[in-house]
Amino acid sequence: MKAFSMIKTIKLLFFAIFCIILASCGKNPEVIYINGKIYTLDKNNTVVEAIAVYEGKILATGKSSELTEKYKDAKVVDLKGKTVVPGFIDAEANLMEFSKQLSLLDLRNARSVDEIVNIVRERSKTAGPNDWIGGFGWDEMKLPEKDMERLHHSLLDAVSTTQSIYLVNALGNTTWVNKKVLEQTKVTKDTPDPENGAIGFDENNTPNGLYYEAAQELVIDILPQPSEQEVMSNITRGINELFKYGITEINDANITEQGLSVYKKMVDDNKFPIRLYAMIPGKGPLFEKYISSGPEEYKDRINVKCVSLEYDGYFETQDAAMENDYNEDPKRMTPFNDDFDIKEMTKKANEKDFQISVKTVGDRALTQTLNAIESVNKEVKSKAGRTRLEYLEFVTPADMQRIKAMEIIPSIRPEVTLTDKLFLNEMIKPENGQNLGLWSNLFKQNNIIISGTDFPYHTINPLVVMYYLSSGLSVDTAANRLTNNTAQKLSVLDALKSFTVYSAFASFAEEVKGTLEKDKFADMVVLSDDIVASDPQVLLKTKILMTIIRGEVVYENKSPGALLY
Template sequence: MRAPLFSPAPLAAAVSLALSAVLPQAQADTIIDHANGYTLNAAGTLQRFTSLAFDDLGRIVAVGSERETAARLPKAEHIDAQGKTLLPGLIDAHGHVFELGEIASGVELFSATTLGGAVRAVGEFSRTHPKNAWIRGFGWNQEVWKLGRFPTAAELDAVVGDRPVLLSRVDGHAVWVNTKALEMAGIDRNTPDPKGGKIERDAAGKPSGVLVDAAMELVNKVVPLPTPNEARGMLDHALAALSKVGLTSVHDAGIRVVQDDLYRDYADHGKLTTRVYAMIGDTAADFDELSKEGPLKSYANDVYALAAVKLYSDGALGSRGAALLAPYSDMPSTKGLLFYPNAEMQAKMNKAMKAGYQVNVHAIGDAGNRQILDAYAQLIPKYNNVELRHRIEHAQVVALEDIPRFKALGIVPSMQPTHATSDQNMAEQRVGHERIKGAYAWRTFLDQGSRIACGSDFPVESPNPFEGLHAAVTRQNNAGVPAGGWYKNQAMTLTEAFRCFTLDAAYAAHQENVIGTLEPGKWADFILIDRDLFKVPAEQIGKTQVLQTWMGGKRVYKKDKRPD
């Protein structure tokens, strides 16, 4: 079960953090001394250092020993790191920033281990939020509940019947609604399944309360949009959560005009405390508006960029919306759903490429991945733009014969390590023993020379990158399950995992020359943590606590000092 996103992880024995008192926000040329520093160089080799120097603009001047950095900035302010471990700021290559912020205002269902527990949580939230026009929530997972079916509207009606309820599944590719929400959306037994979506129905053909993939839009379109103040609250909450876990840059996988406006406003006023590489959601009206001046490669000192487009090929494995080449092993009546026919998907990709944008397409199933690889094989030669580093987001279940095509076409696999450890409870049931060999296949991709960009897909998963590092190395969830790791032959080394959350995530956004490592000329984005990441046992990686987060030479997060 995925941990709740906004509950702090259990702390190890509290440590005395004199560090928090001696590391003020830098205002001038600054040298951090006596650090236990690790970074990669441009070639991806792990380097050690004890001192980091950056100027008053937040650019790194020198990395090395105290003597080397002092010689470069003789008048700098010196700050003693007291031996704490210092790393480059970590990068999440696939998340959803506003959705992360939205979760705080709804029902948290990640920790609901039974259907009854989820229903009770919804009922309690409804009672304590009587003014909410809609009851919203996120994180349910029928696989954890061992139901063998989806939940129903009737089960929600029993606790909330007077107001609409809309609850997103843990993967974000299905919603569970009550009867009131179905009525408000005009969904009844005569409503056809939309293209690329499915309305779950009972034996009599009546909508049962779960809408999969494109069918979600039937109800989403009647949900009131956030007010400007609500949107700012979402962004504020998300930025605070990201800094707390050491993320100094994220790739926001699908935004609209209103979100772009807010990002630029925050960047203009120095309030964007995590760098954002944004992708325009789809190639419809928002793309037409946002692409008028072409890709925005850098804004406000590399704090913001809008140079990519996010598209969807298929749904998710847990809701059986992922498109497979052969039927699901645990439900032979379906092969999942492609969102668009090949020609329509290729037209969307063509429109984005013609305008000069990097194209990043969500593909979970082997049929979804093949559809997109086939489209790239047609379009990349047409535009001769392999240098745009087009991506497949998730690349989750790929036919073994298709994996080499990523390298041949120059496609970046953008993958999320915790998806494997969260999906282990159902993935092999869905696709069987043979197809699972091409699923979550990080080692296979790395061995052929692909550069994996790692992320979390928050809020589907926790945004904590140390949980991702732990999953990448151990192939285990936070509880250490399964013993020995799930298909451990596909695990990464710690250095490889560190690289995919730093240098290669930056590479996937064309930002490897400004962030991703601690090297002269790059931004001073770094974190201090409570343990030596490269010396602790692997089972401790996910328990790492961030003490401080710095972006562009300014401290944006400091962990509260706790008593011994």
């Protein structure tokens, strides 16, 4: 009887294997991409000519002639010899804010206050008499010092006293408004500064129309709120904009419960083509909700598996927690979230299989964060692992070794580091520079490093950020004469992997993304130039010709280079 049962089991097993093989043989791709130089970025860095796609995943890779002969009924896309790489995974972005800002005035290229005012004036002419006019991206670093002293609501009042005007700076930490908005916030000379924020006053001790850090909430609270449909429309526009830069997945540490709900609805309606790695705040109601329920994978589009806190902030605004005091007041930065907060988040995350991520810019922030995480890990070992330290800038030799020992993933922002090197000697003891921007050291000892653009607050283009990382240079030649980071540059290939292979691993997506291999999502970018075999300078002139998600072309540059037929 037992022998009969075993024979029956073996027959069933062989039948199941036969069915699997038969099903595999019966797969016919919907589309084959041929005649490309396709960098798969697999462990052997294999380069192929063609990729066949079935139901959004890669069915096969190889030579163009072999795949077209094998799958004669498939649609064909001729890449005409162009370079193809995996879709870019941005390690830090804010999709909701980016989508909102697409409807705002773009002030990023303004070089004077007068230019900003003129841009606002032109919009005012076409807006309604009582409309809101918003702008984003004015940059203190690009404005003359004397212009910064001129900032006052009266300059915007000269444009309009009936329209509500608000202008947010490039870092998102200062808002400049006209008197109409000032009055709506109900700020007076007696209004106290909110916690972690400040209200600007002029020499007469009257509000000047500037709101700093948390004080910006006073403006945010009175902004007209868009409908859910308008929010979704903005997000769709934002996603389509991302495709122009080859971005197919983002890691977003600015998730709110309302925003996550909207994203899920868009997934349900098949209107959310990118993948989102949602990094929820490490304290508050949304955190407690997920700590109770655990990680969530939502329909192959949204993965909620990371909790995040910021220990400190930007160095250039003296919000980075440094061991040495700054030269000017405030000389010592108070952490946004202290050791206790980091420990509480880490303990709960470790117990529930969540990855943890902490923003640590300054060396003091890094040391204290490592102490907190190490302390908790001794008591409650992390189930998920892959701890991330975001915005990693200042790293002492001792902490460099601890990062390796604790198997932490370093996450960097090359553009920000290059900017900080320009101002370091003016802000703090020069010797701190030897610990800033140690990209190559971090990569060599950890065999992984991930990059983020931090859009919309910095350059959205991953190719430009790869240039920073692989050259150690800024696009500003004058700045390069003053300082650079060439001693810590990476190869172009590793810079590319920081946006693909390594970022996929850091977001637990290495089984489905990051490389172009069989059974992974067919998320690809077609480029005008071969960036891997070229000098880093080529990155600056390279164009995105196509962005492909799950085998479908979601963006096509109309300039020559690839032909659909």
